[in-house]
Amino acid sequence: MTLYRPPRSPLAALFLREIRVGRRIGGGSMLGVIFFLVLVTLTPFAIGPDLALLSRIAPAILWLSGLLATLLGLDRLFQADYEDGSLDLMLTSRTPLELVILTKCAAHWVLTGLPLVAAAPLFGLMLAMPAQDLWRIALSLLVGTPALTLIGAIGAALTVSLRRGGLLLAVLILPLSVPVLIFGVAAAAATESGLLPFATPMMILCALTLLALVGAPVAAAAALRQAGS
């Protein structure tokens, strides 16, 4: 038997595994963006053919849809590993649990958040947004969706041992995502004329994401350690 060292660091191996599991059959990583499309498509039917109204509320619709689409797969973020016993192994790993959580969130965001960001300009067009404003919605989602995933990770960790924790997860974290939603929509709805500023809400959105990046893994790790006992 030959001795060998694993080729990858634990976190790189975890990231690769998460991406593989998400992309293969049953992973459901494309569900989020399809759900996003469905919500955006339904809105004009509900509101009617008023293009001026539609283009005015488009940033809000896109952000709300993005928020709900992000939420979609989050309840399984730790639950799948909890049920099949992988979480126990992550707890006995030499890698700090906080970094494990951060890596899982990064992989989850790449699978669900990033497609939303890529699809947002296209869906903005469907809601009659002016073409020159589309970059703002994409940029605000790019900066804001990681915060949504990270805040969601806290809820996912808290509800990890509940069989039907999905709804509780939504109730727990939607209030916490209100600041992200407010400043995300504010940044996306800014106008060229400067009547509604872009830089201020954008910088606050960046700050919220950085805050979630630091705080959420610690909070989620504490919740997961409790879940085992």
Add this chain to the structure above:
Amino acid sequence: MLRIEASDIAVERGGRRVLSGLSFALDAGECLLVTGPNGAGKSTLLRAMAGLLPLRSGTLSHTPDSDAPLAEQAHFVGHADALKGSLTVAENLTFLAAMLRTGEAGCSVEGSLAALGLARLADLPASYLSAGQKRRVALARLLVARRPLWLLDEPSTALDRAAQGMLGKIMAAHRADGGLIVAATHASLGIDGRELKLGASS
């Protein structure tokens, strides 16, 4: 060489005391067979030793008292096999090797699979495996990452006679190497070891 000493440990689960006043010591190369009726606290003891449950009282010390806590020197094989059905056997093991690795190098994925008679299944998705084969893969992770303490919860469940023989062989090799084994079991595992009998909790 690792040595473990538990003195007067008590563990609670959901506010109910499952274990109390338990003391034992385990030297390098030794094997502790934890027996007792269902609900006696065998799994609880193993989970507590793996650091997954907090001790209510008592101490669980290990020497040499290196930087790594006992949990990071332990392999925990529980009832769940910790496999992702959509990944192949080799992908599962490669991930576990990286996740559980310590300073020392372990066996290669191929070598570990061969030791448990799974060499031909390396490229099969884990969801296609039978219960016994999944168990074998779960046991193969004992080899891909080298850790001195093995905590095995009913390791021979679903294993056929041949696989039980392979398990006995890798356990004997691990002990010869100075490793420690704590196994909760009802069946005889084909290895000698001290027996720790847990009483049924009321």
